Amino acid sequence: MQQFELNKKESLHLNYSVITENIEKNSxxxxxxxxxxxxxxxxxxxxQCVGSGIDISQQNVIESIQKGLSIVQGDIDEGLKEFTDxxxxxxxxxxxxxxxxxxxxxxxEMLRVGKKVVVSFPNFGYWRVRFYxxxxxxxxxxxxxxxxxxxxxxxxxxxxxxxxxxxxxRNIKITKSVYIKRGKINKNPITKLLTNLFCEEAIFIIQx
Amino acid sequence: MQNSVGxxxxxxxxxxxxIILESGxxxxxxxxxxxxxxxxxxxxxxxxxxxxxLTGDAHAAGFNSEQDKKPGWWDDMVGPGKAFDTEKYxxxxxxxLGGCSGTTGPCSINPNTGKPYGLNFPVITIxxxxxVQKKLVDYLGVKKLIVAGGSMGxxxxxxxxxxxxxxxxxxxxxxxxxxxxAQGIAFNAVGRNAILSDPxxxxxxxxxxxxxxxxxxxxxxxxxxxxxxxEESMHSKFGRHFKNETNGIEKPNFDFNIDFQVESYLAHQGxxxxxxxxxxxxxxxxxxxxxxxxxxxxxxLTNAFKKTNARFLIMSFTTDWLFPTSQxxxxxxxxxxxxxxxxxxxIDSPCGHDAFLLEFETQTKIVKSFLSKAAGEKNATV
Numbered sequence: 271m272q273q274f275e276l277n278k279k280e281s282l283h284l285n286y287s288v289i290t291e292n293i294e295k296n297s298x299x300x301x302x303x304x305x306x307x308x309x310x311x312x313x314x315x316x317x318q319c320v321g322s323g324i325d326i327s328q329q330n331v332i333e334s335i336q337k338g339l340s341i342v343q344g345d346i347d348e349g350l351k352e353f354t355d356x357x358x359x360x361x362x363x364x365x366x367x368x369x370x371x372x373x374x375x376x377x378x379e380m381l382r383v384g385k386k387v388v389v390s391f392p393n394f395g396y397w398r399v400r401f402y403x404x405x406x407x408x409x410x411x412x413x414x415x416x417x418x419x420x421x422x423x424x425x426x427x428x429x430x431x432x433x434x435x436x437x438x439x440r441n442i443k444i445t446k447s448v449y450i451k452r453g454k455i456n457k458n459p460i461t462k463l464l465t466n467l468f469c470e471e472a473i474f475i476i477q478x
Numbered sequence: 479m480q481n482s483v484g485x486x487x488x489x490x491x492x493x494x495x496x497i498i499l500e501s502g503x504x505x506x507x508x509x510x511x512x513x514x515x516x517x518x519x520x521x522x523x524x525x526x527x528x529x530x531x532l533t534g535d536a537h538a539a540g541f542n543s544e545q546d547k548k549p550g551w552w553d554d555m556v557g558p559g560k561a562f563d564t565e566k567y568x569x570x571x572x573x574x575l576g577g578c579s580g581t582t583g584p585c586s587i588n589p590n591t592g593k594p595y596g597l598n599f600p601v602i603t604i605x606x607x608x609x610v611q612k613k614l615v616d617y618l619g620v621k622k623l624i625v626a627g628g629s630m631g632x633x634x635x636x637x638x639x640x641x642x643x644x645x646x647x648x649x650x651x652x653x654x655x656x657x658x659x660a661q662g663i664a665f666n667a668v669g670r671n672a673i674l675s676d677p678x679x680x681x682x683x684x685x686x687x688x689x690x691x692x693x694x695x696x697x698x699x700x701x702x703x704x705x706x707x708x709e710e711s712m713h714s715k716f717g718r719h720f721k722n723e724t725n726g727i728e729k730p731n732f733d734f735n736i737d738f739q740v741e742s743y744l745a746h747q748g749x750x751x752x753x754x755x756x757x758x759x760x761x762x763x764x765x766x767x768x769x770x771x772x773x774x775x776x777x778x779l780t781n782a783f784k785k786t787n788a789r790f791l792i793m794s795f796t797t798d799w800l801f802p803t804s805q806x807x808x809x810x811x812x813x814x815x816x817x818x819x820x821x822x823x824x825i826d827s828p829c830g831h832d833a834f835l836l837e838f839e840t841q842t843k844i845v846k847s848f849l850s851k852a853a854g855e856k857n858a859t860v
Contacts, residue, residue, distance in 0.1 A: 322819075331823045335844055338851040340789075342810055342822040352811035 282365075286312050288448050288455065288473055289364065289388055293317055297359035300324070300383065302346045302376075303366035307334030314339075347371045353383040362388040369423040374436075381442065381478045390473040395429030395466040396451075414470055430466045437476060446475035481557045482549065483515040483540035483564055490580060493613050503600040507589070510614045511536045511580025512572035515556060516564035522621040523647075526562055527611065528552060528571040529627030529634035531834075532702070532763060533755055535579035538571035539564075554838035561838070561845040562626070570618065574634075575610040576602045576762040582610075584758035585685060595758075597682030602762055604630075604770045608637045615645075624849065625788075626650035628834035629801060630763070633770045636809070639788040640772070649788045650845060653798050653834040655805040656779055656812075657771040662800055665705050666764040669698030673757045682758050695757040696748030703747045708797040708830030716740040779812035790820040791848040793841065795833035821848065 286309045293299065297319050301310045304323030307330075313319040322340040325331055334341040346363075347370055361384030363376065368391050370376045380387045392414040393399075402410035409419040417424065428436075430449075437444055449456040449469035461468035488511055496506030513536045518525060528538050530551065539556035541549055550571075555561040562569050573581035576599070584599035591598075611634070615623065623645050625635040632654020639649040658666075673679060676694030684690050707715075716739040720728040731737045736745055776782035790813055794806035803824050813820040825840050827833040834841070 328823060328826055331821075332840070332844055332847075335791075335821050335823065336847040338847065340819050340821045342814070342820060343824050344807075344810075344822070352814040354815070357817075 282308075284450060284453055284455075285364065285390060285471065285473065288450070289313075289362065289390070290316055292388070292446060292448070292473075292475060293319065293360055296320075298357075299360045299362060300353070300358045301362045301364070302380070303363060303369070304330070304334060304339075304341065306330050307337045307339045307341065309362070309364060310334070310339055311337050346376055349375065350379045350383050355382055356385050358384045360384055360386050360388055364388070364390050365392070367391045368426050368428060370426065373426050373428075377436075377442075377476075381476070386445070386475055386477045388473065388475055389433075390471060391428060391433070392424075392471050393430050393466065393469045394427040395431060396470045397467045398470075400467075412470075430469055430472050433472070433474070440478075442476050442478050444474050444476050448473040481559055482553065483557050485544065486513050486515065486537070486540040486542065486550075488513050488536050488542065488580060491614055491617055493617075495613070497606070497609050497613075499600055499606045500603040501601055505582070505600055505602075505606075508575070508582045508610055508613070509580070509586070510572050510582075510610060511577075512570060512614055513537060513539075513550075514571075514618070515539055515569040516567050518568040518619065522619050524566065525568045525570060525615070525618075525620040525622070526624040526626060527615060527638070528556070528562070528569060529611075529625065529631035529638075530571065530574060531627070531629040531631050532767065533699075533751070533760075534574075534631070535577065536571050536573040536581075537579075539569070551835065554835075555842065555845070561842040561849075563846075563849075567624070567849075568620070570615065570620075572611055572614055574630075574763065575607045576759055576766065578756035578759040579754075583756070584682065584762055585756045594683075594685045596685070597758065599758070599762060601765060603766050604633050604637050605641070607766065608634055608641060611638075612642065621645070622647050624648040624650070626652070626845075627654070628652040629654055629831065630767050632801075633767065636772060637770075639786045639790070640776075640782055641785075643785050643787045646786070646788045648791070648849070649786075650791045650793075650848065651806075651809065652793045652841070653795055653801045653806075653831055654809075655801050656782070656809055657773060657805075658768055659802075659805070662705075663768045665701055665800075666768055669701050670761050670764060672697035672701070673761060676757070679757065682761075684757075690752075691757045692752045695755065695760060696745075696752050698757075698760055699748045699751040699755075700744040703744060705800045706830055706832045708799060708828070710797055710828045711830050711832070712740060714828070716743060779808065780815040783813050783816035783818055786816075786818060788818075789848075789851075790818060791844065792820060792822040793834075793844065794822075794824050795827045795829065795831070795837065796824060797828055798831045798833060800831040 299319045299321035301323040324344045331343045361380040399410040450471040492509045494507045496504045537550040538552045539550040558565045573579045576583045584595045588595045625638040627635040632651040639646045673694035676691035678689040679691040719739040721742045772782040773779045794803040810822040827837045829836045
């Protein structure tokens with residue numbers, strides 16, 4: 271269990287640094303489902319961003335405020351009504367898309383409020399996930415997907431290919447994609463061709 | 479007495495100036511009862527103004543004498559090392575205009591008649607209360623201010639942040655609203671009716687009479703207390719228990735005296751309130767609360783907040799149905815629309831509206847962090 275926590279932490283760390291690297295300095299950012307505010311804190315420190323976050327959990331909100339962040343407790347499935355069009359340079363939804371009730375609505379709202387949108391999610395098309403389901407015949411569990419079928423917050427799991435289709439249907443432009451495999455950025459040109467099979471986690475920057 | 483501000487003295491500031499009230503009437507001279515804790519720094523920018531709720535007073539922290547049994551109303555939050563840290567901040571607390579604990583109100587002497595104002599006291603609003611507090615804050619030499627309050631105190635803090643945007647740097651609004659619901663007004667109206675229909679009310683002119691409108695005021699307080707609790711907290715406090723108990727077995731009385739424990743609680747609250755509060759003040763202050771409506775005054779709530787330069791911390795409580803979370807969210811959404819810096823937390827509590835006076839541990843964590851960010855920024859810009 272401890273090893274698992276460690277792995278999760280490491281992979282989150284990479285995820286945070288990838289997102290931070292891809293965000294321009296001095297940007298205005300909104301982090302949806304910001305957890306206890308680690309990414310936001312990193313963006314403020316390393317990229318001098320101005321930012322705020324939304325999270326549904328009281329504990330996360332308190333921990334974020336303790337980091338000196340401006341956080342509003344709220345449910346992103348209710349939309350971003352109070353935010354005006356293109357108010358933010360970036361709206362971020364990190365590792366949360368698959369947990370939203372209405373992912374299409376949430377992304378639509380993000381694209382309205384943000385000039386650019388950062389989305390990341392675990393890829394359900396990853397070969398190990400497929401392998402698990404195929405051979406074990408059970409809902410896949412891994413360090414990215416640690417939950418049981420009955421207590422998972424991940425109610426809208428998707429694959430990289432699903433996301434491509436989703437964007438195509440809605441004329442959403444993918445301007446940057448980073449694929450992560452086993453805690454490393456996937457730079458291998460061969461496996462890149464087979465992204466949906468070899469990527470464990472995907473990070474996209476999209477815009478409309 | 480650990481972490482207490484210790485023995486404090488209520489002071490009085492009197493301004494001879496007349497102020498023009500929101501109603502257009504003039505009022506003056508005005509006396510303000512206040513207490514301060516901590517020291518004002520050389521830049522005069524480390525002040526926190528605490529705004530009390532409906533029936534509070536200037537005595538927010540510490541004890542007024544060695545014999546005092548109970549500390550001030552927000553003692554859990556105010557003191558060395560506490561949420562409002564008196565080692566860092568100069569904390570001010572004053573009694574609201576229209577009150578009965580030292581600040582000019584209906585029980586004060588009307589200089590024109592030499593007798594208590596009674597119902598000749600003009601109807602006041604939250605805006606008027608803030609106007610009077612501003613006089614005090616200026617007198618104390620404060621340049622920059624943090625405002626904080628729960629319930630009606632939150633209304634005053636909002637009014638401060640909007641009206642004195644050049645002065646207020648941070649605002650902490652707890653279990654409050656930008657306007658009371660119709661339901662909230664209704665409860666206040668019943669309370670006022672109880673007072674107005676008391677046979678000893680005598681049109682507000684009762685100060686020199688043998689009998690006071692105690693029954694009416696007590697009933698008003700009982701109604702208030704129902705709204706400050708919630709079903710869950712009432713159930714866990716009293717259940718259906720009877721007061722009467724013989725040999726460990728609770729029994730009903732079969733009469734109309736105090737029978738259930740919840741009745742006994744309400745009667746006790748009513749009785750102790752009558753000893754410390756004035757019926758006329760209750761009428762005036764509940765009316766000020768009912769009238770408060772930022773959206774109506776400024777066109778919209780977003781418009782109202784466009785004027786402020788403060789950072790906001792908004793907190794609500796899950797079981798508070800008098801000042802529900804939805805109303806705090808209204809404030810948060812309007813602040814975001816107005817492009818202001820806001821943090822919001824809905825605190826899980828079984829205590830109803832009263833939670834803002836009881837849930838001090840969670841509030842302390844949040845308030846301390848919120849204030850330390852402000853302090854950090856201040857240091858950074860020096």
